[in-house]
Amino acid sequence: MEIRQRVKMSDVARTAGVSVATVSKVVNGRWGVSQSTVDRVQQVIEMLGYEASLGAQSLRSHRTHVLGILVAEFEPFSTELLKGASAAADQTDYELLAYAAGTRGSKVGWERRSLARLSGTLIDGAILVTPTVLEAKQGVHVVAIDPHTGPSGMPTIDSDNFAGAQLATNYLLDLGHRRIGFIGGRPDLESARLREVGFRQAMAAAGVTVDETLVRVGGYRTETAEGPARELLSQANRPTAVFAANDLSAIATVTAANSLGLSVPDDLSVIGFDNVPESAMASPPLTTIKQPLQQMGAEALRLLVDLIAGVERDIHVRLPTELVVRASCRPLV
Amino acid sequence: MEIRQRVKMSDVARTAGVSVATVSKVVNGRWGVSQSTVDRVQQVIEMLGYEASLGAQSLRSHRTHVLGILVAEFEPFSTELLKGASAAADQTDYELLAYAAGTRGSKVGWERRSLARLSGTLIDGAILVTPTVLEAKQGVHVVAIDPHTGPSGMPTIDSDNFAGAQLATNYLLDLGHRRIGFIGGRPDLESARLREVGFRQAMAAAGVTVDETLVRVGGYRTETAEGPARELLSQANRPTAVFAANDLSAIATVTAANSLGLSVPDDLSVIGFDNVPESAMASPPLTTIKQPLQQMGAEALRLLVDLIAGVERDIHVRLPTELVVRASCRPLV
DNA sequence: ATGAAAGCGCTAACAC
DNA sequence: GTGTTAGCGCTTTCAT
Numbered sequence: 001m002e003i004r005q006r007v008k009m010s011d012v013a014r015t016a017g018v019s020v021a022t023v024s025k026v027v028n029g030r031w032g033v034s035q036s037t038v039d040r041v042q043q044v045i046e047m048l049g050y051e052a053s054l055g056a057q058s059l060r061s062h063r064t065h066v067l068g069i070l071v072a073e074f075e076p077f078s079t080e081l082l083k084g085a086s087a088a089a090d091q092t093d094y095e096l097l098a099y100a101a102g103t104r105g106s107k108v109g110w111e112r113r114s115l116a117r118l119s120g121t122l123i124d125g126a127i128l129v130t131p132t133v134l135e136a137k138q139g140v141h142v143v144a145i146d147p148h149t150g151p152s153g154m155p156t157i158d159s160d161n162f163a164g165a166q167l168a169t170n171y172l173l174d175l176g177h178r179r180i181g182f183i184g185g186r187p188d189l190e191s192a193r194l195r196e197v198g199f200r201q202a203m204a205a206a207g208v209t210v211d212e213t214l215v216r217v218g219g220y221r222t223e224t225a226e227g228p229a230r231e232l233l234s235q236a237n238r239p240t241a242v243f244a245a246n247d248l249s250a251i252a253t254v255t256a257a258n259s260l261g262l263s264v265p266d267d268l269s270v271i272g273f274d275n276v277p278e279s280a281m282a283s284p285p286l287t288t289i290k291q292p293l294q295q296m297g298a299e300a301l302r303l304l305v306d307l308i309a310g311v312e313r314d315i316h317v318r319l320p321t322e323l324v325v326r327a328s329c330r331p332l333v
Numbered sequence: 334m335e336i337r338q339r340v341k342m343s344d345v346a347r348t349a350g351v352s353v354a355t356v357s358k359v360v361n362g363r364w365g366v367s368q369s370t371v372d373r374v375q376q377v378i379e380m381l382g383y384e385a386s387l388g389a390q391s392l393r394s395h396r397t398h399v400l401g402i403l404v405a406e407f408e409p410f411s412t413e414l415l416k417g418a419s420a421a422a423d424q425t426d427y428e429l430l431a432y433a434a435g436t437r438g439s440k441v442g443w444e445r446r447s448l449a450r451l452s453g454t455l456i457d458g459a460i461l462v463t464p465t466v467l468e469a470k471q472g473v474h475v476v477a478i479d480p481h482t483g484p485s486g487m488p489t490i491d492s493d494n495f496a497g498a499q500l501a502t503n504y505l506l507d508l509g510h511r512r513i514g515f516i517g518g519r520p521d522l523e524s525a526r527l528r529e530v531g532f533r534q535a536m537a538a539a540g541v542t543v544d545e546t547l548v549r550v551g552g553y554r555t556e557t558a559e560g561p562a563r564e565l566l567s568q569a570n571r572p573t574a575v576f577a578a579n580d581l582s583a584i585a586t587v588t589a590a591n592s593l594g595l596s597v598p599d600d601l602s603v604i605g606f607d608n609v610p611e612s613a614m615a616s617p618p619l620t621t622i623k624q625p626l627q628q629m630g631a632e633a634l635r636l637l638v639d640l641i642a643g644v645e646r647d648i649h650v651r652l653p654t655e656l657v658v659r660a661s662c663r664p665l666v
Numbered sequence: 667a668t669g670a671a672a673g674c675g676c677t678a679a680c681a682c
Numbered sequence: 683g684t685g686t687t688a689g690c691g692c693t694t695t696c697a698t
Contacts, residue, residue: 006449006452006453007449049445049449050449051445051446051449051450052450053392053449053450053453053454054388054450054451054454054455055387055388055389055391055392055451055454055455056388056392056454058388059386059388059389059392073419073420073423074412074415074416074418074419074429074431075416075419076416076610079407079412079413079415079416080412082407082412082415082431083407083408083409083412085407086406086407086408086433087406089433089435090406090435090436094435095432095433095434095435096407096432096433096435097430097431097432097433098407098415098430098431098432098433099428099429099430099431100419100422100428100429100430100431101428102422102423102427102428102429103423112382112384113384116339116340116382116383116384116386117384117385117386117387118387118388119339120339120386121386121387121388121389122387122388122455276610277409277609277610277611277613277614278610280610280613280614280618281610281613285613285618
């Protein structure tokens with residue numbers, strides 16, 4: 001079998017009997033090459049299956065037509081955004097590169113690391129998913145989804161977390177619940193703060209006092225939420241309903257409840273936030289607040305493309321949230 | 334506000350009063366630098382927030398500790414794989430880079446293009462999702478998930494498509510259905526072929542003749558499946574049940590049915606394949622055959638890591654499929 | 667122990 | 683029209 005080394009531009013040049021500069025011009029459609037040469041080179045490229053190395057190309061040209069979406073890890077939330085961004089990218093001539101920093105490293109500051117590693121080379125712009133530290137960088141265009149701080153100078157996409165939290169709380173209230181527990185999100189994220197504020201506001205508006213022993217921090221992840229949920233439900237005077245700040249925590253709460261011999265929704269009502277696909281697969285199917293995640297991903301990509309193109313536009317996009325009723329809540333008798 | 338250009342190695346070198354060569358040695362933990370220099374350089378790196386450019390680094394060193402997962406686009410199937418691969422990557426010291434070629438381009442041959450663009454530089458190995466053309470490359474380690482051809486010389490991960498298709502068909506048969514339609518997948522994929530063979534075999538085993546007017550090609554995508562599904566259901570003597578080769582086609586079939594005034598499962602039973610999260614969110618929730626997608630992604634990543642490490646092992650992994658009963662099928666009365 | 671210099675694959679001036 | 687040349691930011695001999 002023939003061993004095929006990676007085909008590089010110099011291979012094409014040699015085979016076609018021209019210089020690499022000429023090949024580069026052909027590849028990039030530059031002006032100033034005779035038609036016959038163009039044809040010949042193109043033929044060789046085809047024949048050899050040449051494809052420019054993204055690494056080398058970007059190192060030199062600082063323009064790659066690749067957009068990056070930087071996440072800590074690929075979990076349900078970020079992959080939903082990815083689907084939306086991918087669909088939107090198909091409408092443009094950009095390709096999408098998603099980079100997961102991994103949770104092993106410093107865990108904090110991954111966004112700065114990833115951005116530093118990829119920007120300047122490799123990508124023309126980046127979408128940061130739930131970044132904690134964000135400094136205005138120069139050179140790279142960046143848009144943030146659900147950032148640490150609310151809409152500031154940096155272009156952002158988010159959804160109406162406050163209204164969504166009220167929706168969730170009011171739903172439980174309407175069902176007759178009064179002892180409502182709250183599993184908070186990542187304290188370093190604005191969304192988590194807003195969801196808690198929405199919860200408290202809705203409780204206050206209904207004249208119900210929040211029992212602080214029923215409030216825990218879940219951290220938005222399954223692993224970090226299960227402990228707090230267990231604690232919450234192990235209490236003597238446990239809640240009849242729990243509003244978890246995201247679906248993963250809500251599912252973890254259901255798991256914790258089950259392990260304590262409690263059945264959802266019979267012994268405990270649980271409502272989540274996000275409407276990631278997993279919420280529908282959970283058992284029972286989770287009642288939750290929907291964030292239009294795919295749409296948010298798509299909006300982020302479009303905003304980024306506009307930014308790069310220099311289009312004047314609103315750099316903050318906020319999308320609405322809505323209640324999705326499934327089977328994890330029931331009226332308090 | 335201070336304008337911060339991208340910090341490069343030369344900046345660190347200048348600030349620390351050493352050469353870039355020394356900085357490089359420190360960064361890469363090379364031998365032969367005095368402790369005092371190491372300390373000083375590390376301090377400057379910290380201070381300036383230096384991070385090596387992936388592009389430049391990989392161009393030179395051909396070792397990046399980054400693994401690529403190459404897909405045509407980010408849709409439910411590939412993102413499930415991504416979740417599994419991401420979780421598995423967290424157990425290693427590799428980071429994950431997912432690259433979507435986009436469906437605009439040649440549509441065929443994206444795997445060759447992406448691989449050529451990223452390999453040799455940027456990534457140490459790649460996972461190819463549903464690749465059509467796959468030649469044994471040299472230099473880059475590659476594992477394929479659900480490839481064009483069955484397990485051959487190339488390392489592959491797949492699930493038991495044949496058994497799964499039989500499961501689906503037998504389920505419909507057991508429900509009393511006899512006029513069963515089939516919406517096929519992408520003819521260029523081995524999985525699609527096996528699902529059709531499984532279907533036909535199960536039908537034959539039950540002594541039921543396949544009505545060829547009830548067989549269509551759906552192409553695995555929503556957009557490509559809706560037309561064929563509509564055609565199928567518009568026929569005078571339409572089927573009472575449809576086995577769609579994947580969930581997206583199944584959901585498209587339900588949509589087509591609804592638009593023709595047919596209700597699922599009352600007027601038509603539909604079963605899918607894959608068990609992507611979307612199948613649970615569909616209405617009605619879709620009965621389907623589960624492929625352990627996240628597990629497949631994780632297996633692919635582990636196989637790739639083993640390959641790179643030179644571990645001797647089986648390079649073909651096949652995982653089992655199983656029936657997931659939800660609400661889109663009912664017995665024929 | 668440290669630095670100068672070559673070169674990874676490519677692009678962009680600038681010559682010819 | 684086409685080739686020569688100089689880097690992009692980094693790693694790696696090889697001198698010093």
